[in-house]
Amino acid sequence: MHLIKNAATTLDFLAGLNYTHESFTDVPSPTPPPPTYSYSNSLAALTVGDTFSHKVGKSTVITQTFLLYPDLSKTGQYRGTFALGTVTKLNKWLGWQNSFGDVFDTNPPAALPRIERNDLQLSTGLNIAFTH
Numbered sequence: 001m002h003l004i005k006n007a008a009t010t011l012d013f014l015a016g017l018n019y020t021h022e023s024f025t026d027v028p029s030p031t032p033p034p035p036t037y038s039y040s041n042s043l044a045a046l047t048v049g050d051t052f053s054h055k056v057g058k059s060t061v062i063t064q065t066f067l068l069y070p071d072l073s074k075t076g077q078y079r080g081t082f083a084l085g086t087v088t089k090l091n092k093w094l095g096w097q098n099s100f101g102d103v104f105d106t107n108p109p110a111a112l113p114r115i116e117r118n119d120l121q122l123s124t125g126l127n128i129a130f131t132h
Helices: none
Strands: 002-005 009-028 036-056 060-070 078-089 094-105 118-128
Antiparallel strands (some): 036 060, 060 078
């Protein structure tokens, strides 16, 4: 659903259902033996979130996405993703981009060393347009 939609800004809200099957192999066992184990999980969840983009001036675009996946069978457990980025056009064929991302899981598999609940990502770089 569009909450805002104009030439400079778009804000969309979304909701739905999803099914996830995950499997992890060679997970370091928290209580050896064995030294590693495999873990698998299937779940149905809601999907709720938003996507946002805004043009700042003539050359920069800011984008943001937030998605939350609450588990329908195990209340209190959820996953979530957040992404924030910018792209600035330096000229017709060259741009500068930055991004930040976070993926969160309330219940990662038990392991030693511990599997973190958050994966964070920060990047910057140049992009090249091959068509104008």
